[in-house]
């Protein structure tokens with residue numbers, strides 16, 4: 001499919017991330033059927049709505065940001081997708097006139113922290129806007145954590161995955177988007193550290209969070225530069241006992257990076 005797209009700079013990076021777009025395209029083409037009512041929440045450039053609207057005529061695309069909305073409007077017009085119902089609104093507040101067979105929501109970020117995927121889908125589900133056998137894309141997010149040697153003393157994205165791991169990667173949560181999820185979460189995590197000499201006073205340790213996106217039962221996407229890049233949170237004054245690090249990790253989904261807190265137990 002060839003589309004002419006103009007977008008703000010950060011959307012351009014998202015569109016250039018071919019792996020990100022490819023997994024969503026595949027999931028949409030496998031899930032959406034002719035006649036389905038589809039929502040694309042956080043439509044951005046409109047790309048995912050346009051993919052869906054090649055299969056069905058009933059697509060609602062919702063974008064909160066007025067500037068991005070204008071780009072989406074232009075993209076939809078020049079690519080002749082006149083059937084897309086584009087709306088400038090907060091997707092958690094918009095009054096949809098009919099429930100959906102398929103809801104696409106790419107408002108993802110690592111561990112779902114800085115994007116509103118969870119609060120928006122919570123609101124949509126509470127209003128009964130997904131039909132009984134309706135499908136979500138993605139369906140779930142699986143979160144893992146691993147102790148690494150941090151390269152910096154502040155929270156940063158490790159897109160190239162270069163920070164050296166010093167523990168196993170442990171799976172600590174699965175967020176199922178078909179359920180109403182608690183937005184403020186906390187987890188007690190225990191890491192057995194690799195048997196290496198650590199001088200924790202000089203060495204910044206960090207926790208690397210990774211999110212694996214389950215678009216449908218057959219497609220699980222790892223991180224890409226613009227889809228859930230690994231996030232590193234430095235640990236202040238780590239306490240290691242018998243080669244074990246115990247922490248309490250807490251954050252707010254749909255919050256911001258400042259909501260992240262790590263406490264050594």
Ligand SMILES: C[S@@+](CC[C@H](N)C(=O)[O-])C[C@H]1O[C@@H](n2cnc3c(N)ncnc32)[C@H](O)[C@@H]1O
Pocket residue numbers: 014015041042043044045046047048062063064065068089090091092106107108116120
């Ligand atoms: C990660 S981008 C994805 C854009 C597009 N779906 C794609 O896959 O290329 C998320 C988009 O959601 C929009 N957004 C964030 N919060 C929103 C909300 N509450 N309602 C509607 N759109 C929202 C942002 O402005 C941004 O354009």
